[in-house]
Amino acid sequence: MIWGCTEWQEPQIGEEQVYVLTPRDSLKTDVATQLFYWYGVEGATHYELQIVTPNFGRIDQLVLDTNVSGTKYQFTLNPGEYEWSIRAYNNSSSTGYTVHRLYIDSTLNLNNQQLILKSPSDNDTTNNPRQIFKWQSLYNADSYRFELWKNSFTGDFVLFRDTPKDTLAYNVPGEGRFVWRVRGENPSSNTIYSDRAFYLDTTLPNTPVLQQPDDGDFINSAQLDFQWTRGSQTGSSIRDTFFLATDPNMTDLRERRQVKGNTLSLDTLSNGVYYWRVRSYDKAGNTSSYSSTRQFTLQP
Structure with a gap:
């Protein structure tokens, strides 16, 4: 019996249409930060979102041109007249553009405005530790109040600063979880705070300690089981990389694998002399030293 294989074909979405949820067509509002939200199109992998002023028939400025994998995007606009378009696409086809108008009125009242953190x-x-905090500016905000706290907003206070800019650089002390928030202000009003969290981990992972096989072992098993430890450690999640070579300088690599745990089994090696070692990496980008290098001989 001969089994045939059917080549997968990507869905054709040229006849589909993107339907918008918000903002509605021809909306007039003084809320500068808008959530552009649309229904997903089955078979689409991305969406192209464009915003121009005043309209696509007479473009004075291309305000935004971005590709989005989801079905929503938040953006802050200055007062003015806009048209915005959205279309869905994949690698082989795309829908037509859905085009809506939008009018942003000016106001000094910040109470209904929202600050977008970048x-x-x-x-x-x-x-x-050197963090660059960025947010999207508001046309009617004269300054921004920035706060940085350890663990939570009821935890240890780290930094408070008022700045007219939409960027703030700071060397964050210590390690752990930090939360930060920003609000826009003018003499008569302010936005609510927008907040985020991040984790700072500057501690190197422990150096792995090889357990088995022992250095100098002669092995005649078809399956090799490698094992190591690295001790308990707090901080960001850790993964190990396993290295196997045929020379003590570890230049002629035969295996290089990322391993979630602290064991690895191999059953594809030919007879000969091998060298192996392990190195740990954490989610923050810290790297341990290499473990010691061990040698073993695989024989019939």
Whole structure:
């Protein structure tokens, strides 16, 4: 019996349409931060979102041109007249554009406005104490109040600063979980706070300690079981990389694998002399020293 295989074909979405949830067409509002939200199209992998002023027939400025994998995107606009478009696409086809108008009125009242935080991303994990905090500016905010706390907003206070800019650089002390928030202010009003968290981990993972096989072992088993330890450690999650070579300098690599646990089994090696070692990496980007290198001989 001969089994045939059917080549997978990507869905054709050229006849589909993107339907918008918010903002509605021709909306007039003084809320500068808008949530662009649409229904997903089956078979689409991404969506192209464009915003221009005043309209696509007479473009004075391309305000935004971005590709989104989800079905929502938040963006802050200055007062003015806009048209925005959205289309769905995949590698082989795309829908037509859905186009809506939007009018942003000016106001000095910040109470209904929302500040969009840009970086670091929410729940980011890093080993760099030098953090660049960024947010999207509001046309009617004269300054921004920035706060940084350890663990939570009821935890240890780290930094408070008022700045007219939409960027603040700071060397964060210590390690652990930090939360930060920003609000826009002018003499008569302020936005609510927008907040995020991040994790700072500057501690190197422990150096792995090899357990088995022992150095100098002669092995005649078809399956090799490697095992090591690295001790208990707090901080960001850790993965190990296993290295296997045919020379003591570890230049002629035969295996290099990321391992979630502290064991690895191999059954594809030919007879000969091998060398192995392990190194640990954590989510923050810290790297341990290499373990010691062990040698073993695989024989019939």
